[in-house]
Amino acid sequence: MNSLYPETDWSSLCRAVRESSRIVLTTHRNPDGDGIGSQIALFHGLRLLGKPVQMHNRDGVPRIYRFLAGSEQIGQGQWPEASAAGDLVICLDSGSQQRLGLSASFFDGARVANIDHHLSNTRFGDYVVVDPRYCATGAMVFDFLLAMKIPVNAEIAQALYTSLLTDTCGFRLASVDASVHRLAADLVECGASPWDISMHVYESRRLASMRLLGLCLESLELHDGGRSAWLAVTADMYRETGADVEDTEGLIDYARSIDGVEVAVLIRADESEHGSWKISFRGKSHADVGKLASSLGGGGHPHAAGCRMQGDLEKVRDHLRQAVRRLLANEGS
Structure with missing residues (x-):
């Protein structure tokens, strides 16, 4: 197996x-x-x-990822005072320390x-490896394991393939090139099961999530001459369907898939904080939603x-419509 970026x-x-x-080890909230x-x-x-290691996040493991071996060992919530603190905290896939959602005592x-x-x-952080060339943080972990000369067994391969699959939207984003497919093949040879992973991630929706999908699609609007598509999930939709934030996974892809749409926007109510909204963007063509x-x-x-x-x-x-309108105007100029 070869490193994606040996340098x-x-x-x-x-x-x-x-x-x-x-x-x-920790990762971002939600x-x-x-x-x-x-x-x-x-x-x-x-x-x-042979290292003593534990996992702890602010939020729990989403249902669709609980099939991964070891997911049951991830702690949840604020850092437990009685737990032995680590002397090295490795933060994964989080753009800022604040996005982890953990108190300062976690890092004491x-x-x-x-x-x-x-x-x-x-x-x-004290040790920073940030590289946007990688399609997923999981691909970075793969290279790190190679650098540490740690063998990739079936449990590792299953988890890393899940990273690649989900963060490339099923290998559909522009970040996917030949090296990503070679890595995916390496992981399958190490024991990852694409069928098993895909069934858990994409084929295990709850009935409540399907009802939420129906209400969400009723909110669909096109603007900017069909170049932007908009969806919303409100607190009332959660209550009516019995769904929760985990059931919003993949909703934005329906908006992105519409022919002619360059920017898709999903505005989602935060279940834990009234009046707070999580905004997701997806772009096609040259629209840089980042x-x-x-x-x-x-x-x-x-x-x-x-x-x-x-x-x-x-x-x-x-406010978002004005921002998207400016983005599309600049991309078209």
Whole structure:
């Protein structure tokens, strides 16, 4: 197996891992397949190295990723005071330390490592490896394991394939090239099961999620001459269908798939905070939604990004429409 980017410098982080006595792995709040897959893969890898390691996130593991071996060992919530702190905290797939959603005590007395592929990453931490060339943080973990000379077993391969599959929208984004497909093939040879992963990720929806999909699609609007598509999920929709935030996974792809649409927007109510909205963007063609999200205090990639906003839904939507209109005008000029 070959590294995707052999020139990436992992030396400082390799040394930090070897010198550490207790490692904690964490990823961003409301974790996705890349965050969870990267975390679990690195967990298994470091255990093969004989390192004491644990996993802890602010939020729980989404249902569709609980099939991954080791997911049951991920702690949830704020850092438990009685738990032994790590001397090295490795943050995965998080563009900023704030996005982890954890209190400062989580990092007390620890060195912090930051492994991420988002261009908008704030470069926090003592050991920073941020490289937007990678299609997923899981691909970075693969290269890191090679640098550490840790073998990729079936459990690691299953988790990393999940990272690749989900963060490339099923290998459909512009970040997917021949090297990504070669990596996917390597992972299958190491024991990953594309069928099993795809069944859990894409073919295990709850009935409540299908009902939410119906209501969400009723909100569909096209603007900017059909170049932007808009969807919304409100708190009332959650209550009516019995769905939750996990059931919004993939909804934005319906808007993005419409012929002629260059920017898709999903405005989603935050279940835990009234008046707070999670905004997801997807881009096609030359529309750089990463720049759009950054201008709104968020971040991401050129074709997949997001941010958070506060306030009345209509005011939030109007503000976003102006921002999207400017983006499309600039792209067309």
